[in-house]
Amino acid sequence: MKYAVIDISSGGLSFLVAAAEDNKTEILLKERQPLSLLSYMEGKKLSERGIRKLIDALGGIGSTCERLEVERGYLISTALLRRVTNYEEIVGAVQEKTGLPINYIDGQTEAYCDFAANRCYSAFPRAVLVDIGGKSVEICDLSKREKEEMLFLNFGLFDLIERFVKKTQPTPEEAKKMRDYLKARYKKKGLPKEDHYDTLVAVGPTAEALYAVYAEFTGAEEEGGEKVIRRRSFKRFTDYLLEGEGRSRLILQTAPERLTLILPAAILLKTLVKRFDLSTVVVSDRGVKEGFLRLVLDGREEGAYYDFVKKERGGSRRPSEVRAGSREKPAADGQMPSGAGEEENRKGAEEAEERKAGHKKEGAEKSADKSDGRKAAVPADGEGPTDAEEGEAAVGSLPAPEGKNKKSAARGASSGQAKKAARSGSARTAAEKAEAPRTADDGEGTGRVGKTKSGARRGRPPKKAVAAPSDSPKSDAAE
């Protein structure tokens, strides 16, 4: 059966189409449609124009789903619509015009989906998963299992922008205030510091967009199929985003729908990298959609869907909180659901071992970078932030692993298998490549240059136009 999962985020719509059969899942298509929904907000409501744009975009995706013979389509919404005051109006309009029911994903479930999609990265030693969202930041220690050891911070990029950014991009002073704020929040939350993690895995569409802009700036290429950000070049990149003259052009060429989010995202990521003292970040191309689909297929999540064949709705809308205690025996970390083939496990084991070997090399290089020869400490069980603090909650229960030995071949096999299952067919499709930003051109039209003759027409500019005043009593800060 073919499934589609569509995610509404601030920068637009992203969707995937996957074929699931015999416990194998193959991603057939991943696409993104830029749509700056924030530009259509009127106060805390999405305007009629915004709703219309959303419906038109969903209609286009629906046509694609029908063309690809998708049977079930799930529409999920995370950060943006969480705090929109006319959410029910939007749900009703979307459902009426497209048939798609919106499944609201709260922060806890979002983190859970991220984890489910990226369990394979638990093969990396001491990895932490970070989803930089518009309204929340999920931080999942991939070596942990217990509910209270997973975090989400109840502020995101939109909140940072609203709090610190007056115009479109933060000024250096605003960026500093943002950094100081982030450091204080991390400290308050009790986030671990150096020697706790070796790898940060960044997930989410904003992280992917950030990597795209970073890669465009640095010329970085994927390393062994992974998108890797190096700390030193990332610092140079962030400095350029702050004050480089071509920064807007860089972002507009690469990720225009996230124009206002890229720099705050870079600042946030940089503060995390500094806190954890990491030299590299891996950017995953799997996130909420992949995780949600996986959990639905596993029977661990429910959701309302649109049946493209029967042209009717099915399933049931998600409850607002994650269900607990209603799942079948959980799979081991990174393992596919029961019934997964042995061949997949074997191939997955090979992939996971390759990744571990590659990461060991990275770890060795990182150790070589450290002048004091510190060794990474292994945290005691149960160590980590609690969810006791105001407004910040732990993620819902995660499936307990069957085997706790991190180095077990089964885990290695299953993490590789999970990654393979999510990856197969997910090599960049032509659609994704076509989605890459266009190159700038030299201007519009035919390129025929010629000045219009000035004539004695009413309203023509005077021969001596008035120049802008060189001194303004009003400072930039006051504007």
Added chain:
Amino acid sequence: MKIGVLTSGGDCPGLNAVIRAIGLYITENLPDAELLGIPDGYGGLIRGEFFPLKREDFADILNLGGTILGTSRQPFKQMTRPAEDGTSRLKKMVDNYRKSRLDCLFVLGGAGTHKNAALLSAEGCHVIGLPKTIDNDIYGTDMTFGFQTAVEVAVEAIDRIRTTAESHLRTMLIEVMGNKAGWLALHAGIAGGADVILLPEIPFSPDAVVEKVLRNREQGERFSLIVVAEGAFLSDEAGLKKKERQFVRKERGESTVTPHLAEILEERTGIETRATVLGYLQRGGTPSAYDRFLASRFGGEAARLCAAGHFGVTVALNGGNVVYNALSDIAGRDKPVDPKGEAVRFARDIGIFFGTK
């Protein structure tokens, strides 16, 4: 409130109608606001030149072609490159915007202008765009102002050329504007009764066009009309990059495919073949009634958005309604003719040939 307005890129009918509508809205609804014209497009903003626009300057320009503000081309790629004095054009524009204490800047232009507008918006300027082009290739709007006038000019020309073609039993090629998108050729070709329409979106086979012309003659037609978009190219050239294609044509002493096709047709069909390039006729002159109407609506809506403090957007026509899109959503995106779309399909159904089998 201080509001600036500039027109950028190629001129087109309706620019003055837009300026008028903006001015009238401000006069009627924001009597304390000051409207400033910026001469010669982004060039004027780079130089920091502004002049006041009073009611008497714009009240009677509804049917005037061209732009009272003047225009220029400022390529997007060069916006962030340092000039001789070490400062980029973008920085100069942003600085002048701030120094002049503008509260809003209206930018009337095409795709390239909108990319630059998005840059200004990204740097904190309050910008509202208005989609201007005779090519109708701006993403996110059903129609741009200037397009309908250009279609009417092209169709009038085709009507005239038809009579001379029939008199002389000739094959006539009419080249219209449309470097990247073939909307003008498509609409003018259908409305003008063309036998063949050649678009940039559909690389064509000269052999197939030769066959079509010969078939026409066999069927008793006295002449053939072929409307060619200036950006159309041979299917053999499809693998070449734009600059490579231009080089090949330059070697032939041509800038478009039209003369080359005319030569092939005459040689292989034995039918006298002539080509007419409409050129700037399509840009100039008084705007049509529809373009005056659309331009006025766009200008009024843009001014309303300014009054509401809604910036970083560009007005658009969608399903008969004037709406707006985020600049970041449309910058860098265009709207080519869909070769499998309804308009081309319908045209094929009534026997219009697009150069491919």
